[in-house]
Amino acid sequence: MAQVYKPTILSIEVSMLIKKPTDIPSSEITPESIYNARRDFMRGAMSVAAMGVSASAIDVFATPTQVADKDLPGPDWLKMQIAGAIANQEKISEPLTPYEHVAAYNNFYEYGYDKTDPAAKSHILKPHPWTVEIVGEVNKPRTFGLEDLLKGVTLEERIYRLRCVEAWSMVVPWVGFSLADLIKRVEPTSKAKYVAFTTLERPSEMPEQKSRFSTIDWPYREGLRMDEAMHPLTTLAVGLYGKVLPNQNGAPLRLVVPWKYGFKYIKSIVKIEFTEKQPKTTWSMIAPDEYGFYANVNPQVSHPRWSQAEERRLPSGLLRPNIIPTQLFNGYAEQVAHLYKDMDLRKFY
Numbered sequence: 001m002a003q004v005y006k007p008t009i010l011s012i013e014v015s016m017l018i019k020k021p022t023d024i025p026s027s028e029i030t031p032e033s034i035y036n037a038r039r040d041f042m043r044g045a046m047s048v049a050a051m052g053v054s055a056s057a058i059d060v061f062a063t064p065t066q067v068a069d070k071d072l073p074g075p076d077w078l079k080m081q082i083a084g085a086i087a088n089q090e091k092i093s094e095p096l097t098p099y100e101h102v103a104a105y106n107n108f109y110e111y112g113y114d115k116t117d118p119a120a121k122s123h124i125l126k127p128h129p130w131t132v133e134i135v136g137e138v139n140k141p142r143t144f145g146l147e148d149l150l151k152g153v154t155l156e157e158r159i160y161r162l163r164c165v166e167a168w169s170m171v172v173p174w175v176g177f178s179l180a181d182l183i184k185r186v187e188p189t190s191k192a193k194y195v196a197f198t199t200l201e202r203p204s205e206m207p208e209q210k211s212r213f214s215t216i217d218w219p220y221r222e223g224l225r226m227d228e229a230m231h232p233l234t235t236l237a238v239g240l241y242g243k244v245l246p247n248q249n250g251a252p253l254r255l256v257v258p259w260k261y262g263f264k265y266i267k268s269i270v271k272i273e274f275t276e277k278q279p280k281t282t283w284s285m286i287a288p289d290e291y292g293f294y295a296n297v298n299p300q301v302s303h304p305r306w307s308q309a310e311e312r313r314l315p316s317g318l319l320r321p322n323i324i325p326t327q328l329f330n331g332y333a334e335q336v337a338h339l340y341k342d343m344d345l346r347k348f349y
């Protein structure tokens, strides 16, 4: 049963960086077509909530979800492999966030700090050809071309919630596969306790990497504990909505860890290193008191500057904010809580 929930209004847009209060979230300005679609969507969502029924009444889950009118650049073999993705068994009863929002409201600081910067500027990124270097504590270190990395891999559509630490969220139909499948191919040694990921560093295609005022020590870095990396929910995504990843969403290959805050979902990965020690991660380097290594979604552990109890599920307008309660481990507690059973989640945030 869905709980009766009284929406409140988030009066400010929280930011991982401390933003000027004059910043108007330009993402709130949308074409009329999107606005109308959003209204229909909101009506549907609201009537379901009003009926108090479990949201399984709206079954948006189908065979791989496609946006028909998107012809994104990319090699034919990849487009064909993505189009052939099979639907993952994992069902989700919440409506998908429309493509127009998933591909227009982004965090990708290599392209700027506003939500619309990545979509406006990331066309200069060249995701093909692409290589991913796998090094460190593995028996079979290897540099894969994207094609070799995906050879023989069965891609799946995986519909997961994405919860940003800034308290907005989406439901995204990713196309990808379990990171575990790739890890097995390189045979980690017994010393491999963590996996470290690195984003491309190419200032000519990532303008913020040239900025002298950047708060970020490039390249963007993330990491997981080995058991987290091996968990079947942990996904390497190469597409969304049945198409290749738009550049702004981290083409050609990005991480998806649905029970963690979005900043763990590192984009445009070029290096994966297996380590004995916990690796440094970008946001915990910038503000260790605000962003931890674990970053598990947890409504009870507040960010120092805002609550994490609720989230703004996109699409959501300023006048009609779609506020919903945040779930422990973003709703994936049944699958992942055991990974943390002896840990104090307040200490290891």
Ligand SMILES: Nc1nc2c(c(=O)[nH]1)N[C@H]1C(S)=C(S)[C@@H](COP(=O)(O)O)O[C@H]1N2
Pocket (backbone or CB within 6 Å): 102, 105, 106, 107, 108, 109, 110, 162, 163, 164, 165, 199, 220, 248, 249, 250, 261, 262, 263, 264, 265, 266, 267, 268
């Ligand atoms: N390289 C890189 N990866 C990144 C980021 C970034 O700035 N640079 N932002 C992160 C944050 S804070 C979030 S919420 C998600 C957003 O993913 P999306 O734009 O596909 O929704 O990407 C994550 N991955």
Ligand SMILES: [Mo]
Pocket (backbone or CB within 6 Å): 107, 164, 165, 166, 261, 262, 263
């Ligand atoms: Mo985020």
